[in-house]
Amino acid sequence: MSIAHTASLAPPRRALAGRFPALSRFLRHRPALLGLGIVLIMTLASFVGPWLIPFNATDTDIRARLTEPFVGSHVLGTDPLGRDILARLMYAGRISLSVGFAATALSVVVGVLVGLVAGFYRGAIGAALMRFVDAMLCFPTIFLLLAVAALIEPSVASIVVLIALASWMEVARVVEGQIRSLRERDFALAAESLGASDSRIMFRELLPNAVAPIVVAATLNIAHAILAESYISFLGFGIQPPTPSWGNMLENAQSYLTNAPWLAIVPGLAITLTVTSFNFIGDGLRDALDAKLDR
Amino acid sequence: MRWTPNWIVEVMNMNLYEPIHTPAVQAGAQAENVLDVRELNVAFRTAAGTVHAVRDVSFSVRRGETLALVGETSSGKSVTCLGLLGLTPPAPYCSITGSARLVARDGNAYELVGTPERVMRRVRGGVASVIFQEPMTSLNPVHTVGAQICESLRIHLGMSARAATDRAAELLNQVGISDPKRRLTNYPHELSGGMRQRVMIAMAIACEPSLLIADEPTTALDVTIQAQILELLEKLQSETRMAMIYITHNLGTVAEIADRVMVMYAGRIVEQADVVELFTQPRHPYSRGLIHSVPRLHSNRARKTPLFAIPGNVPDPAAHPPGCTFGPRCGHFEPGRCDAAVPVLENAQPGHLVRCVRWPEIEGAV
Numbered sequence: 120m121s122i123a124h125t126a127s128l129a130p131p132r133r134a135l136a137g138r139f140p141a142l143s144r145f146l147r148h149r150p151a152l153l154g155l156g157i158v159l160i161m162t163l164a165s166f167v168g169p170w171l172i173p174f175n176a177t178d179t180d181i182r183a184r185l186t187e188p189f190v191g192s193h194v195l196g197t198d199p200l201g202r203d204i205l206a207r208l209m210y211a212g213r214i215s216l217s218v219g220f221a222a223t224a225l226s227v228v229v230g231v232l233v234g235l236v237a238g239f240y241r242g243a244i245g246a247a248l249m250r251f252v253d254a255m256l257c258f259p260t261i262f263l264l265l266a267v268a269a270l271i272e273p274s275v276a277s278i279v280v281l282i283a284l285a286s287w288m289e290v291a292r293v294v295e296g297q298i299r300s301l302r303e304r305d306f307a308l309a310a311e312s313l314g315a316s317d318s319r320i321m322f323r324e325l326l327p328n329a330v331a332p333i334v335v336a337a338t339l340n341i342a343h344a345i346l347a348e349s350y351i352s353f354l355g356f357g358i359q360p361p362t363p364s365w366g367n368m369l370e371n372a373q374s375y376l377t378n379a380p381w382l383a384i385v386p387g388l389a390i391t392l393t394v395t396s397f398n399f400i401g402d403g404l405r406d407a408l409d410a411k412l413d414r
Numbered sequence: 415m416r417w418t419p420n421w422i423v424e425v426m427n428m429n430l431y432e433p434i435h436t437p438a439v440q441a442g443a444q445a446e447n448v449l450d451v452r453e454l455n456v457a458f459r460t461a462a463g464t465v466h467a468v469r470d471v472s473f474s475v476r477r478g479e480t481l482a483l484v485g486e487t488s489s490g491k492s493v494t495c496l497g498l499l500g501l502t503p504p505a506p507y508c509s510i511t512g513s514a515r516l517v518a519r520d521g522n523a524y525e526l527v528g529t530p531e532r533v534m535r536r537v538r539g540g541v542a543s544v545i546f547q548e549p550m551t552s553l554n555p556v557h558t559v560g561a562q563i564c565e566s567l568r569i570h571l572g573m574s575a576r577a578a579t580d581r582a583a584e585l586l587n588q589v590g591i592s593d594p595k596r597r598l599t600n601y602p603h604e605l606s607g608g609m610r611q612r613v614m615i616a617m618a619i620a621c622e623p624s625l626l627i628a629d630e631p632t633t634a635l636d637v638t639i640q641a642q643i644l645e646l647l648e649k650l651q652s653e654t655r656m657a658m659i660y661i662t663h664n665l666g667t668v669a670e671i672a673d674r675v676m677v678m679y680a681g682r683i684v685e686q687a688d689v690v691e692l693f694t695q696p697r698h699p700y701s702r703g704l705i706h707s708v709p710r711l712h713s714n715r716a717r718k719t720p721l722f723a724i725p726g727n728v729p730d731p732a733a734h735p736p737g738c739t740f741g742p743r744c745g746h747f748e749p750g751r752c753d754a755a756v757p758v759l760e761n762a763q764p765g766h767l768v769r770c771v772r773w774p775e776i777e778g779a780v
Contacts, residue, residue, distance in 0.1 A: 314539035
């Protein structure tokens with residue numbers, strides 16, 4: 120009886136791993152799992168956390184200014200205006216993570232479109248598009264971002280667009296390479312021989328086959344986007360106070376570095392952990408989705 | 415599939431957009447011909463110069479007939495068919511001239527050469543379909559078999575998802591796949607090679623084309639499956655009366671399935687005859703060589719005689735020898751006659767064409 124019971128439990132798990140070898144490979148990648156855990160916690164804390172603590176990110180309390188962490192009710196201490204750091208960190212996380220995800224989504228859309236068209240049509244169009252991508256990559260991103268950020272009205276939306284415009288090229292290159300090789304595959308010709316139109320072949324036949332590298336590129340892109348938002352905000356061109364972001368929290372911390380180091384350490388740690396986690400996830404996905412390993 | 419940079423070309427071809435109506439009565443004897451190819455030439459522009467892959471190929475296929483296209487690798491047999499459906503690279507890299515008239519089941523006729531993409535997309539899969547050699551790679555790995563069959567139905571017949579799924583199951587049943595409803599949800603990697611080829615066939619016949627081009631459909635399969643696929647193709651053909659062009663270099667399958675045979679060498683037709691006629695009385699030295707080089711169990715008694723092979727290789731398509739392209743490899747080569755000019759296709763017998771200046775003399779010789 121007990122044997123039959125264990126036997127009935129065992130197969131589903133094996134079947135799951137067997138059906139999705141990439142999933143089981145990902146689950147065996149320790150740093151990626153750790154990264155995924157941290158990102159999930161960060162996201163959860165940012166979007167749910169602010170309701171769970173008794174402080175608001177913008178409420179000032181002059182009597183409690185520059186409280187040290189782990190003293191009293193302010194767990195991570197307070198800033199020079201007496202605002203609760205934990206509340207600010209969580210609220211800033213919303214902004215920073217949202218900017219990261221949104222900028223990545225936008226740059227994936229742009230990158231996929233450009234890469235798809237360039238890889239599919241090759242020839243003059245492909246060459247022109249890819250040389251444009253190369254030209255964009257030649258700009259030092261930080262200066263480009265700062266130069267443009269100085270000219271436009273800083274807002275969450277404009278920062279998202281700005282970061283996306285500076286980071287879609289990597290995706291475009293990945294997609295172009297994939298499509299270039301995929302369109303030479305027999306099934307592309309077979310689809311064409313059945314009367315499929317160009318766009319149908321591009322989006323339905325070729326693009327789904329290139330999802331794995333796009334996912335990897337996008338994951339790494341999130342890390343870059345969060346970092347980019349942080350340094351634009353740190354330099355004062357990004358998200359404007361009083362709206363907190365991890366970058367402008369760091370900026371505020373500058374003048375108090377010697378007597379209130381936690382002001383810099385807390386958001387700095389948040390950025391580091393998040394960016395590292397996304398990089399780990401990206402690496403894990405790359406290893407897991409690499410078709411060369413098996414399949 | 416390709417970008418048409420020159421919209422002017424499309425405008426100039428505007429009159430070709432609408433199918434030419436051909437009442438069957440008027441066309442007379444021609445009406446039976448599903449495909450009429452006249453003087454088809456396909457040339458590729460490469461770094462090494464222009465390569466004429468197909469030269470002056472003319473042939474026709476009747477309804478319900480199977481024409482086998484036989485020849486070595488690079489003889490131009492696949493390019494002929496890809497060229498007909500406009501599946502060769504776009505204009506500056508590849509030029510196609512001549513004419514090819516394809517008649518659909520509804521009696522509409524389409525000119526295939528120089529026709530804009532928009533019309534060709536309707537023809538491909540709808541009026542003429544192709545089955546490729548490699549069933550392993552011709553199916554998209556990320557879509558289910560059902561989705562891929564339905565796609566063609568939805569493009570050409572505008573079926574609803576539900577109707578297309580029902581029809582797809584019907585088609586799988588028709589190509590001999592058991593439990594079709596369940597198979598529709600399978601991905602290509604879950605099927606065997608033979609099954610995948612059956613799925614390819616189902617996709618090709620989904621819209622009841624009037625012409626089916628089978629480009630070495632059995633080459634990648636093992637022998638027992640080959641026989642099954644051939645049988646299936648014959649069965650489908652007798653059911654639907656579609657015309658079929660069967661491309662192969664396997665003479666065994668030719669004898670099995672073809673009604674007529676066209677032998678190609680270096681881009682030209684060298685011989686064309688009824689299948690029985692070709693196997694019993696091959697006229698061109700190349701066809702003779704091909705038939706001769708098929709291994710036989712009985713003729714080479716005690717295996718004393720080694721297997722016959724045609725000496726040499728197919729000439730470089732960019733640098734053909736003068737005169738008869740087969741000349742340098744031919745046992746009956748006569749300097750001054752064979753290398754003087756490209757021989758014309760002569761009627762050796764009614765319906766038996768041969769491109770060799772010496773065919774009457776070499777009749778009995780091997």
